Amino acid sequence: xxxxxxxxxxxxxxxxxxxxxxxxxxxxxxxxxxxxxxxxxxxxxxxxxxxxxxxxxxxxxxxxxxxxxxxxxxxxxxxxxxxxxxxxxxxxxxxxxxxxxxxxxxxxxxxxxxxxxxxxxxxxxxxxxxxxxxxxxxxxxxxxxxxxxxxxxxxxxxxxxxxxxxxxxxxxxxxxxxxxxxxxxxxxxxxxxxxxxxxxxxxxxxxxxxxxxxxxxxxxxxxxxxxxxxxxxxxxxxxxxxxxxxxxxxxxxxxxxxxxxxxxxxxxxxxxxxxxx
Numbered sequence: 479x480x481x482x483x484x485x486x487x488x489x490x491x492x493x494x495x496x497x498x499x500x501x502x503x504x505x506x507x508x509x510x511x512x513x514x515x516x517x518x519x520x521x522x523x524x525x526x527x528x529x530x531x532x533x534x535x536x537x538x539x540x541x542x543x544x545x546x547x548x549x550x551x552x553x554x555x556x557x558x559x560x561x562x563x564x565x566x567x568x569x570x571x572x573x574x575x576x577x578x579x580x581x582x583x584x585x586x587x588x589x590x591x592x593x594x595x596x597x598x599x600x601x602x603x604x605x606x607x608x609x610x611x612x613x614x615x616x617x618x619x620x621x622x623x624x625x626x627x628x629x630x631x632x633x634x635x636x637x638x639x640x641x642x643x644x645x646x647x648x649x650x651x652x653x654x655x656x657x658x659x660x661x662x663x664x665x666x667x668x669x670x671x672x673x674x675x676x677x678x679x680x681x682x683x684x685x686x687x688x689x690x691x692x693x694x695x696x697x698x699x700x701x702x703x704x705x706x707x708x709x710x711x712x713x714x715x716x717x718x719x720x721x722x723x724x725x726x727x728x729x730x731x732x733x734x735x736x737x738x739x740x741x742x743x744x745x746x747x748x749x750x751x752x753x754x755x
Contacts, residue, residue: 484569484570485541485568485569486541486542486561486562486567486568486569487569487632487654488561489629489630490630490633490646491513491515491522492630492663495511496522497629497630497662497663498567498629498630498654498656499559499561500658500660500661500662509524509525509526509527509558510524510525510526510527511523511524512524526547530550531547531548532547532548533545533546533547533548533558534546534547534548534555542560542561542562543560543561544557544559544560544561545557545558545559545560546558564580565578565580565585566578566579566580566585566656567656569653569654570632570653570654571585571586572585572586572587572609572655572656573586573608573609573653574608574609574651574652574653575588575589575592575608575609575610575611575651575652576588576589576592576608576609576655577589577625577628577655577656577657578655578656578657579656579657580656581657581659582657588609589609589625589652589655589667590623590625590667590669591611591612591613591623591667591669591670592609592610592611592612593609593610593612594608594609595608595609595610611669611670613669613670614670615668615669615670616670620668620669620670621668621669621670622666622667622668622669623666623667623669624664624665624666625664625665625666625667626662626663626664627657627658627659627660627661627662627663628655628656628657628658628662628663628664628665629654629655629656629657629658629662629663630646630655630663630665631648631652631653631654631655631665632648632652632653632654633646633648634653635648635649635650636648636649637649652667704731719731719732
């Protein structure tokens with residue numbers, strides 16, 4: 479931050495590293511890192527596997543940070559990593575719904591399904607680029623486009639798991655996205671179904687409904703029985719079971735998208751609960 483202006487963003491923690499810092503490789507033999515996010519504290523720390531190496535962290539006047547290691551053999555300080563790494567690390571340089579690509583001039587471009595709009599409000603004060611939707615969402619039959627190798631957009635208006643696992647959902651405009659050559663992440667951008675997606679060379683993904691069963695307290699055998707029986711049910715008034723996922727203590731059912739929500743929403747949702755006889 480410089481005053482009230484955001485200058486740099488590392489990206490959210492994804493369970494392995496910060497999404498906007500691909501050079502911070504936890505599989506490296508050089509460093510061992512720790513990230514803690516709970517009700518009492520938030521911090522990140524790292525240490526070198528080789529305790530004989532002397533580290534140094536430098537914060538400059540302009541806000542950039544560089545980490546150095548002392549190389550005794552050559553008697554020099556070697557840069558381990560630094561931020562910002564390039565122009566695309568500048569916060570919001572491509573404005574809302576734009577993405578920066580350091581290897582593909584011009585740096586800024588609109589995400590698929592968006593077009594340049596240099597007069598759009600809501601962009602960071604230093605941004606000169608902004609993008610708006612070509613076709614408004616119609617909330618019925620919309621599709622998702624998959625982007626790979628990306629820095630996750632700003633989490634200011636989003637929901638995500640603080641453990642760094644599971645889904646991350648963003649609401650509104652997407653700020654501070656960029657493309658990486660290798661170590662980025664997959665993001666899925668919602669577009670109106672009327673927009674042809676093949677032109678963009680991206681893959682369309684159908685909208686799904688997920689049932690999270692982590693708190694149901696049912697065992698693995700009960701969950702498998704549920705999957706087997708639901709899969710056998712075929713009726714025009716029932717949504718189809720497309721698949722399931724079991725990862726540690728999380729058990730997830732994947733259904734066709736339920737446009738009008740599921741039955742349990744109307745029965746158990748506290749915000750809409752009414753006395754029924």
